[in-house]
Each structure stands twice: as C-alpha cells, then as structure tokens.
Amino acid sequence: MATPNSKVSNQQKAVTDNFMDKLKKFVRTRGPDFLADPNITSVGIGYKQQDGKTTDTLSIQFTVEQKAGYDVVLESLKTKKIPKCFLIDGKEVPTDVIERSYQPAYRRVPVAVSSPRKQRVNPIMPGISVSHAKGTAGTIGCIVYDQHSGAPYILSNWHVLHGPGGQIGDEVVQPGPYDDNRVAQNRLGKLVRSHLGAAGDCAIASIEGRNFQADIFDLDVGIDEIGEPELGDKVIKSGRTTGVTQGVVTRVHTMARINYGGLVGNQAIGCFEIGPDPAHLPADGEISKGGDSGAVWLFKSENGRTTRIMAGLHFAGETAGVLHEQALACYAKSVFEKMEIGFSAPPLLQQTLELQLAQGYNTKFLGLTVSEPKLTVAGRNNAVGGATGTEVIRHTHYSVVMHAERRFAMWVGWNIDGGQIRRINGNGIDFGLDPDVDPKYQVTDKLYAGNRLDRGHLARRADLCWGSETEARQANRESFYFTNITPQIENFNQSGQGGIWGKLENALFAQVDVQNLRVSVFGGPVFHEEDRTYRGVQIPREFYKVLAYMVSGKLRAQAFLLTQNIEGLESIDLEKFRVYQVTLSEVEGRCEFRFPEVLKRGDAFSKHIARIAGMATHRPPLSTVNDIIW
16 A cells, blocks of 8 residues: 555556566565575665665665675675676566665663653553563554454564563563663563564563553554555654654565574564655654664655554664664564454454453552452441442442442442543433342332432443443443432532532542543442431432542542432422532541542541641531632
8 A cells, every 4th residue: 555645656657566566576585595695684675776866766675784896805795796687577677785784673772861751651552662571672563452352452573572582471561671670560461472574573462450542652643554655655653762753665575684683593574664754854864763663654644644554563773883774664464464463353342342341440540559448347248249249240430339228329439531531422311220230229210200309320420431432332321220320309419509519520620630631439328327218218318429539640539528408308498418528537437338548548638637727626518619628
C-alpha cells in the first residue's frame, strides 16, 4: 500500500506490480547469500544514487562496510565485486553500492535524563521506555491483541523484550532498567512471543497490573491498520530517545545483516530503509538513536497529517560515524503475521474480553491497591453469601455486597475513568432483578408504586458509562439492577442544599487535579434499627459516600454523610437533606465493615479537623460544594 504522497517516477509507473514482486523475490531469495559476504551489510530495492543525488532509476541497492575500486583492495576486505547489473525477468536491473552499516538501536543508549518517556506511567502508552528486566531501554511500539485469546499485548523488538540471554516467560519492565533500575517496582508483564529473522525483529509482552491507552505519545493517534511502504512514502515515528522524527522511505524489500552479539551473532532481517525527510530535518540530523528500537513508523498523508496506518516497526539505525543518517524498519504485515496479532481482538472475542476486564470494582484502578471494604463479624452474618465467603457480586465497573434482611446494598464499590466517560442515554431501560442474587434478597417495584419514592442509583449511572462502547453500554444496563438501587425521596439530588450529594464526583474533578482523571468510590445506605418501615421495607434515612483518588502520586480519600428525614413520607412538607463532610472512621462507626488502612491513611479531612478546635464535636452541614475541604 502506498500513501497518497508516494513519490512515483516515470520509470516506476512503467514497472508493474508483478515486476516489483520479481525484484522482491530476487532479494529475498539471493539476499542471504549476498549477506554472507563480510563486507555487504544489506541488499534491497531503491533508486540509484549518482553524484550524491537520487535518480529515477530503480536498482538492486547494496550497502557495504567499505567501498573499494580495485581488485587488490577487494581481496584484502575478503569480499567480491558486485555486478553492475542483474538480469531479472528478462530485464537488466542496475546495481548501486553505498557505504553504510547498521546496528540494533538499543546498543547506543544515551545518558538518561528526566523525561516523561522514561518514567513509570499508568496507563502505559506507545512511545515510552520498556525493556526485558535484564536489558537496557527500548520503546513500546503499539498496543496489539492476540488473535487467539484476544488478550492485549505491547509490541516492540526481539532485542528489546527478549535479547540474546532471554527466554519466553521472562519479566518485562516499564521503564527499562537504564531509565529506572527499580525492576521489581516497574514490572509490566511477561514475554509472550518473539521472532528474529527474515520476518523481522519483533516480540510481544503481556500487560499485567496496569492500564493502557492506544494513542502514541506526542502523536496523539492510535493505529487502525497496516500498509505496504513504497519508495518515497513519508513516515513519522515517536521513540523513547529522539521523540517525534520524520522520514522518507529510501529502499524497500531489503535484507540487512545485523550483529546481535552473543551466541545470536549475525542475523539477516527483512526490512525497508528510511532516510530523513528534507522538509522536516531534526535539529541534530538524527531520525533515530539508541533506545528508539520498537517504535512504530506511521504513514503521513498528502496534507502532512499523521495517519492511523502503520508502515513498520523500527529496529536499527546506521552505525556511529556514518555520514548518511538512515533507519531500518520491519514490515508491519510480516510482524503481525509472525506474532499472530491484530489491532483489535477477534470480533467474537472482543465483547467477551472487554466485559471480563470490566467486571467488578478494580482494586488496582488508581495505580496502587485499594482493597474492598472488609466485613466485620456482624457484617458477614448479615451479608448475602457471607457465610460461604461469596458475598461480593461483580458487575461492569462496580461490585456490591447485599444485606440479607434489609435487602439493600451494604456497600457498593465502583471506578470512574473521567478520561473515557461516554454519554449514553438511560431512557428506556427498565429496573430489574440482579441475575446473580436470589430475588428474595432484592426490593422490587412494589415498594415504589403510587408514592413519592424514587429508585435511586447508589453507583451513579453516568459514573459507570466509560471504556469501550460495548462495556459502557453494558455498565449502563447493569446499573439498573435493584441491587444498585435504594428508595430516595423524589428530587433526592436536587432538594435542599443545592443538590450537593449528586454533585460530589463532579465537584472533585472541578476542584482537584486528579491524577489520570481516575476516582474510586464506595457508597451505600446506613442501616438503623429505628428506620421507618414502609410496605414491609425499612427505609434507610442516611447514606454515605467515600471518594478515593491520587494527587501527585499520593492517595487521598474524602467521606460524606447524607441524612434523609423521611418521617413526612406521605406529607407535602419534607425536611431538607443535609450533607456533612465526615471522616472514614465516622462512616465505619455506622456500618458493618472496615475500609483498608491505606485508604484511612489518606483521609484528608480527619487530619484537617484534628487541627481545628471544635470541629471534632461540631460539624455544620455543607451549604455548597465550595464548603468541601479537599
């Protein structure tokens, strides 16, 4: 596939695709024999160079360690003279000889400096540092999916994720040890598959315990498909060391000899070559350096924009001291076929995979472990399934524990990804029984008929609608299960005090620089013996909510309590709802569970009231969200 801006000479127009295939077959068939010559570093198809300029003549182009013009010199180099032309399919194709050699890009790693590309991040993304746990540093090329299991992987090079001394199953870290040697802390996953040979220099690794995004660092685009590079195509990449650089395809269907060291030694790698784009030259002239290995080259469109089409996988550059800057990349098609990967999971696996990954409250959602609340002895005795240890029910993006007697949630825990929220309409979805809970433990529509009680979501519907379209819509539907519903006076979130209760999550995003726009929330009703019984159901009059989030790498938590006076349920005049800012310990004192210690250590409000005289015993209700102490 050629991009719209491909350079197409008069001669190239006359050469049919069939003849180009003949040239490709010639290089692939004869290439290993040519590379056995110690002076030849690569052979491919390119435009012939003459007096330092590129002509319109296609040639079989050789690069050599050292050019020589006399037989005596050739003998000293233990090399043979390259013919002036080859007869291919009845046509004479000239040769071209250029002095140039290559080495894997990981072998010349510059001194580490502070850079977002070289730091541990969550979510991970293409364009940042990665490596085998005993390696140095390379680049995450892109996010891919196994075409058998549908599992998400990172794609990079064999010499980045595997290396001469590695083996399948070895640990992979982000960033690479050269950028941060805290290997145990930076574990990303395991090496899954790799290949080093004619199909390319490539490997994939699993993603474990971290989230990911597909858009490439500093390019802000993901990849949807792969293409076939042609001579003159303009390309762009984002690598760990040189960042964003631009180039032009100068040779195609190339076989290059690369020395990987150790027992691996010299290997013939199928690839294409890239030179600097004269219109976008980097300041230091380098389109790639050590540490860029594994970066993805993308096609550029005719208008200069970066496309979502992958041209190849960067794996090597010219050796130090060479006059002409060049880079080598594996063909995307060969890499994807060899690794058995795609840019999305197989259609039949995609929905299943997404929903499996989205099941339940995620304890590692914030980048560190925030466990679910732990039930007390009394709590286990009262929880549905508590006696068997199966009390936690998991749905898309939220989990819930049910109280057997009260038939409402003891707690609901959910995650909000503010960067992936989708606007999905909830109209037309009926409230219904949770299929994972015995109906006898659920309060149904009989309670709500003919009165002023609303079916109120505990985990807000809008909070759960994030991620892929599939999982967001699934979360939207599952938010209407009765296990996520409690009775609330109509206009619950609008009545009194400016509707603070329904604005807590939004207020947090507006007032605090939340790391990665991610928040974990726990909420539910508070059960009191004196709660009024209505239609055989005790109606909770208090609710709690706890927000957990990261700020500058530190965990913070905020707790709130809402008191609902329902004594006037059947009357017109209702007292206002009052919202209080409280400590996590105060919530625990009203409930039959305990929050994890890491969350209580991040309780900012408990530290605040300890410093303010009188606040520990006297707590005025919040009038507006501006009264919240973040």
